[in-house]
Amino acid sequence: MRSWLLVPADKDKALGEAARSGADVIVLDLARAAPNAEAKLPTRLAARNWLLSHREHVTSARPFERWIRVGPLSGDQWRGDLEAALEGAPDGVLLAECTNAEELKNLAAALYELEGGAGMRANSTRIVPELGSNPVAAFHLRQFADELHPRVSGLAWDSATLARSLGARRMRGPGGLWTDPLAMVRAQVLLAAHAQGLEVLEAPFRDRRDEEGARRAYSAARADGFTGMLAIHPSQIDGINAAFAPTPEEIAEAREMAGLFELNPGAEKVVFRGRQVGRKQLTQAKALLGAA
Numbered sequence: 001m002r003s004w005l006l007v008p009a010d011k012d013k014a015l016g017e018a019a020r021s022g023a024d025v026i027v028l029d030l031a032r033a034a035p036n037a038e039a040k041l042p043t044r045l046a047a048r049n050w051l052l053s054h055r056e057h058v059t060s061a062r063p064f065e066r067w068i069r070v071g072p073l074s075g076d077q078w079r080g081d082l083e084a085a086l087e088g089a090p091d092g093v094l095l096a097e098c099t100n101a102e103e104l105k106n107l108a109a110a111l112y113e114l115e116g117g118a119g120m121r122a123n124s125t126r127i128v129p130e131l132g133s134n135p136v137a138a139f140h141l142r143q144f145a146d147e148l149h150p151r152v153s154g155l156a157w158d159s160a161t162l163a164r165s166l167g168a169r170r171m172r173g174p175g176g177l178w179t180d181p182l183a184m185v186r187a188q189v190l191l192a193a194h195a196q197g198l199e200v201l202e203a204p205f206r207d208r209r210d211e212e213g214a215r216r217a218y219s220a221a222r223a224d225g226f227t228g229m230l231a232i233h234p235s236q237i238d239g240i241n242a243a244f245a246p247t248p249e250e251i252a253e254a255r256e257m258a259g260l261f262e263l264n265p266g267a268e269k270v271v272f273r274g275r276q277v278g279r280k281q282l283t284q285a286k287a288l289l290g291a292a
Helices: 012-018 037-053 078-086 101-117 141-145 159-166 180-196 211-224 234-243 248-263 279-291
Strands: 003-008 025-029 065-070 092-095 126-131 154-157 199-202 228-231 269-272 275-278
Touching: 003 012, 003 234, 012 037, 025 037, 037 065, 037 078, 065 078, 078 101, 092 101, 101 126, 126 141, 126 180, 141 180, 154 180, 159 180, 180 199, 211 234, 228 234, 248 269, 248 279, 275 279
Parallel strands: 003 025, 003 228, 025 065, 065 092, 092 126, 126 154, 154 199, 199 228
Antiparallel strands: 269 275
């Protein structure tokens, strides 16, 4: 899944345009601040209704996944956001400001409980945590290279939240390169995801006026090994999809890998081009073929 569009769940116009964006994944952002649960109620209802109405993607020219963004788990709003959204059976949860692997277990336990109440298949809701959102969390990223909860399908990072926690006045330097602290977190998240065979999402490019800078950012993310990228506006989706489109060589490699597993249907791992690959890599290969 190449393009992940973040949509403010409290903005009617943004919700109305989301399904026509061409994004592979629509993420309804429920993590935006609200003073209390009562003030957040209209946003939760809007998200629930949108998820229900787009469950079969009837208004979209192409299929897309429906995700939500909640958190952080240290706050008091995430549980209510989750309860409302699960009534619409989202495909997954983007967890804001995840600081440790234990939070993933806690979120997974809450999802298991709520899935049953919503009539959903157990363990069907996936998780992608946003990592390294403050200096302390940045120094604990190593743990995410170890085995994680089975619901975790990818990793992401949030450049804007990290920059705010540092009191930074910029996120990018000359040539559009990430500043050193942000680049360090970005690299560790990228490495952790590949160590686990997971998807990994680049943080969004936030200056919508800089089209050339956006194109460089899309291309750099793809070249550096990210499997997809978050977007903050529908106008960014075409550029992300183009930058992350599979090459003929990648398509051929994915077909070859899928063919090996078809010849060895019971195998958990196969030797592919001199290295061992497992079911996670097979899932990625099939996803790439589906996007081709």
